[in-house]
Amino acid sequence: MIRNVRAAYLMLSPTLVWLLIFLVVPVGMIAVISFTTNLGFGGILYEFSTEAYRLAFSSLYAQAIWQSLWWSIVATVICGVIAYPFAYFIAHAGKWKNLLLLLVMVPFWTNLLIRLYSWIILMNNQGVINNILMKIGIIDEPITMLYTPFAVIIGLVYGFLPFMILPIYASIEQLDKTYLEAAEDLGANPVKTFLTVTLPLTFPGVLSGTIITFVPAVSVFVVTDLLTGGRLLMIGNVIRDAFLVEMNWQLGSAISLLLMILVLISIVVLMKFTSSEDDSSLL
Amino acid sequence: MAKDMVRLENVSKKFGNTYAVEQLNLDIKTGEFLTLLGPSGCGKTTTLRMIAGFEKPNEGNIWINGEKVDKVEPYNREVNTVFQSYSLFPHMTVAENVAFGLKMKKVSKQEIAKRVKEALELVQLANFADRKPKKLSGGQQQRIAIARAIVNNPQVLLLDEPLGALDLKLRKQMQLELKQLQEELGMTFIYVTHDQEEALTMSDRIVIMNQGKIEQMGLPDEIYEKPATKFVADFIGETNLFEGTVMDANPSFATMKCGGRHISIPNTGNFSKNERVYMSIRPEKIHVSAQAGEEDNLLSATLKDEIYIGSVTKIIGEFPDGQKVIAHGSRDILKSCTRGDQLYLHWEPADSVVFEMKEKMEV
Numbered sequence: 001m002i003r004n005v006r007a008a009y010l011m012l013s014p015t016l017v018w019l020l021i022f023l024v025v026p027v028g029m030i031a032v033i034s035f036t037t038n039l040g041f042g043g044i045l046y047e048f049s050t051e052a053y054r055l056a057f058s059s060l061y062a063q064a065i066w067q068s069l070w071w072s073i074v075a076t077v078i079c080g081v082i083a084y085p086f087a088y089f090i091a092h093a094g095k096w097k098n099l100l101l102l103l104v105m106v107p108f109w110t111n112l113l114i115r116l117y118s119w120i121i122l123m124n125n126q127g128v129i130n131n132i133l134m135k136i137g138i139i140d141e142p143i144t145m146l147y148t149p150f151a152v153i154i155g156l157v158y159g160f161l162p163f164m165i166l167p168i169y170a171s172i173e174q175l176d177k178t179y180l181e182a183a184e185d186l187g188a189n190p191v192k193t194f195l196t197v198t199l200p201l202t203f204p205g206v207l208s209g210t211i212i213t214f215v216p217a218v219s220v221f222v223v224t225d226l227l228t229g230g231r232l233l234m235i236g237n238v239i240r241d242a243f244l245v246e247m248n249w250q251l252g253s254a255i256s257l258l259l260m261i262l263v264l265i266s267i268v269v270l271m272k273f274t275s276s277e278d279d280s281s282l283l
Numbered sequence: 284m285a286k287d288m289v290r291l292e293n294v295s296k297k298f299g300n301t302y303a304v305e306q307l308n309l310d311i312k313t314g315e316f317l318t319l320l321g322p323s324g325c326g327k328t329t330t331l332r333m334i335a336g337f338e339k340p341n342e343g344n345i346w347i348n349g350e351k352v353d354k355v356e357p358y359n360r361e362v363n364t365v366f367q368s369y370s371l372f373p374h375m376t377v378a379e380n381v382a383f384g385l386k387m388k389k390v391s392k393q394e395i396a397k398r399v400k401e402a403l404e405l406v407q408l409a410n411f412a413d414r415k416p417k418k419l420s421g422g423q424q425q426r427i428a429i430a431r432a433i434v435n436n437p438q439v440l441l442l443d444e445p446l447g448a449l450d451l452k453l454r455k456q457m458q459l460e461l462k463q464l465q466e467e468l469g470m471t472f473i474y475v476t477h478d479q480e481e482a483l484t485m486s487d488r489i490v491i492m493n494q495g496k497i498e499q500m501g502l503p504d505e506i507y508e509k510p511a512t513k514f515v516a517d518f519i520g521e522t523n524l525f526e527g528t529v530m531d532a533n534p535s536f537a538t539m540k541c542g543g544r545h546i547s548i549p550n551t552g553n554f555s556k557n558e559r560v561y562m563s564i565r566p567e568k569i570h571v572s573a574q575a576g577e578e579d580n581l582l583s584a585t586l587k588d589e590i591y592i593g594s595v596t597k598i599i600g601e602f603p604d605g606q607k608v609i610a611h612g613s614r615d616i617l618k619s620c621t622r623g624d625q626l627y628l629h630w631e632p633a634d635s636v637v638f639e640m641k642e643k644m645e646v
Contacts, residue, residue: 176368176370178366178368178370179370179372181337181357181364181366181370182364182366182370182371182372183372183383184336184337184356184357184358185335185337185357185358185362185363185364185432186358186363186383186384186387186431186432186435187358187359187384187387187388187435188358188383188387189356189358192387193358196383197372200374201372201373201374
C-alpha cells in the first residue's frame with residue numbers, strides 16, 4: 001500500500017522518463033516541425049508556416065489518406081467476418097485448440113515481406129491462381145489482380161488477420177459458459193443463444209480486434225509497395241516518401257500528426273460503442 | 284397421492300471412469316419441495332443437471348410430467364433452473380433478463396410486459412426493471428434469477444444451491460421466502476444444497492446423497508430422528524457416534540459394549556450377538572445431571588468443557604476410555620460443577636439409533 005503520492009511517482013519514474021524520452025519528446029518534435037518552414041532537402045527554418053498542412057490537404061495526399069482509411073476499414077471488416085467463426089471454432093476445438101492457435105501464430109515468425117512476395121507469385125498474371133482458373137476453363141485470359149486495390153486488401157487482410165483472431169478468441173474462451181446454459185435453459189436454441197448471448201458478450205473482443213487491426217493496417221506501406229509496385233499509395237507510403245524521397249520533413253510531420261489524430265478519433269468512437277452501454281446503466 | 288412430476292429410473296452418469304451418479308431411482312411428486320442434500324461431489328448437482336438436460340445420463344431414463352426426455356434438448360424441456368452463480372445476462376436489463384424466456388417462446392409483447400411486471404412484483408423488485416443486474420446486490424440478483432425462471436411458469440423449478448453466495452441472515456430470510464413462494468405457486472421445486480439446516484427448514488422431502496447414491500429419502504423429521512445409515516446420522520445435525528459390539532439381542536433387552544461400558548440399545552431385531560455396530564445419539568437427547576439418579580442406562584463421564592451457544596450449553600464430557608460425548612443442557616446443571624467433575628448421563632434407548640457396520644467404512 002502506497003499512501004505517499006511522492007513515493008508512488010518515484011517508483012513510476014523509470015516509466016515516466018521512458019515515456020517522456022520516447023513518446024512525448026518525439027511527438028512534440030513532429031508537431032513543432034510540421035509548423036516550420038521548409039528550406040528544401042530536409043532543411044528546417046524555425047519560422048511558423050502552415051504550408052505543410054495546405055499541402056497535406058491537397059488532392060494527391062488527401063486521396064492517399066482517404067484510400068488508406070477506406071481500404072483499412074474494408075480489410076478490418078473482412079478480417080472480422082473471417083476471424084469470428086475461425087476464433088469460435090478454435091475456442092470449441094477441445095484438444096486441438098493449442099495446435100490451431102499455433103497455426104495462427106506461425107506466420108508471425110516469418111517476415112511480412114517474404115509472405116507478401118508469395119502473394120505476388122499467387123496473384124501474378126502468370127501466377128498460380130490465374131493458371132488454375134484458365135486450366136479449368138473458368139476464365140479465358142488472366143485477371144489482373146496485382147497492382148489493384150483488390151491486391152492491397154488481400155495483403156492487409158492476410159497480414160493482420162491474426163490480430164483480429166486472437167482477441168476474439170480470448171473473449172469467446174473467457175465467456176462464462178453458464179450464460180449459455182442459462183439461455184438454453186430459458187428456451188433459446190443454439191442459434192438464438194449465439195445471437196442473443198454469445199455475440200453481444202464477446203463484442204468487446206471484436207472491438208479490441210478491430211482497433212489493433214485497423215491501426216497498423218491504416219499506416220502500413222509494404223503492402224502497397226509490394227503488391228502494387230508503388231502504384232497505389234497509402235498514408236504510410238506518403239509519409240515515408242515525404243521524409244526520404246522529397247526530403248520534406250514538414251509535410252511528413254504534418255501527415256504523421258494527422259494520421260495520429262485520425263487513429264485517436266477512430267479509437268474513441270469505437271470505445272464509445274461498448275462503454276455507452278455501461279454508462280446508461282449508471283443513471 | 285399426487286402423480287409423479289419427475290421420475291428417474293436407474294439413472295447413472297459417469298465422468299471418465301468414476302460414477303457421479305449411480306443407479307439412481309427417484310420419484311418427485313407434483314407440487315413437492317424436494318431437496319437433494321449431500322456433501323460436495325455426492326452427485327446432487329449432476330442429478331439436477333440431468334433433469335435440466337445439460338448432462339445426458341449414461342444409463343437409465345428420466346421422465347418429466349409423463350414424457351420421456353432422453354432426446355429432448357434443454358431448450359425444449361418444461362423446466363427452468365436457478366443457477367448457483369445466478370448467470371444473469373450482464374448485457375441486458377433486469378426486465379430484459381426476466382423477459383428472455385418468454386421472448387424465446389414468442390409470447391406477445393403485451394403479455395410479456397404484464398408477466399415480467401408480475402414476476403418482478405412477486406420478488407419485490409418492480410422498481411429495478413431498468414437496471415443492469417451487475418448494479419444490484421447479491422440478494423437482489425438472486426431474486427431476479429428466481430423471477431427469470433418462474434415467469435415461464437415451468438412445470439419444475441430446479442434450484443442449484445441458489446442461496447450459497449448470500450450471508451447467513453439474508454439466506455435465512457430467502458429460505459422462508461422461497462418456501463412461501465413455492466407454496467403460493469404450487470410449483471414443483473427440486474432444490475440442491477449441502478446445507479442440512481436449509482434442507483430441514485424448507486423441504487417437504489429430503490433425499491440424502493453420498494458418492495452418487497441415495498443414502499436415505501424421507502421427511503425432514505424422519506431423516507433427523509431416524510437416520511438410516513451412519514453417514515446420514517453424521518451428516519445431519521450433530522450426533523454422538525459410538526462403536527461397539529452387541530452383547531444381548533433379546534426382544535426385551537438389548538445392549539452393546541463400547542469401551543468397557545454397557546449401553547442399552549433399541550432392539551430392532553436386525554442385529555445378532557457379537558455383531559459390530561455403530562450407535563448414534565443426538566446431544567439434545569442426553570440428560571445430564573451432577574448426581575447419579577435411579578435411571579437405567581446411566582453412564583458416568585468427566586466434564587471436559589462447556590460451550591455456551593445461546594439457547595443451550597454444549598456440555599463436553601469424556602468417558603474413562605477417552606471417548607468424547609456431547610450433550611446439550613441448561614447452565615444450571617453445571618453451576619456446582621467444574622472441569623474434571625463427575626457427570627451422570629442417561630438417555631432413552633429408543634432415542635438412539637443403531638447401524639450395522641459396513642465393511643471398509645471409515646470410522
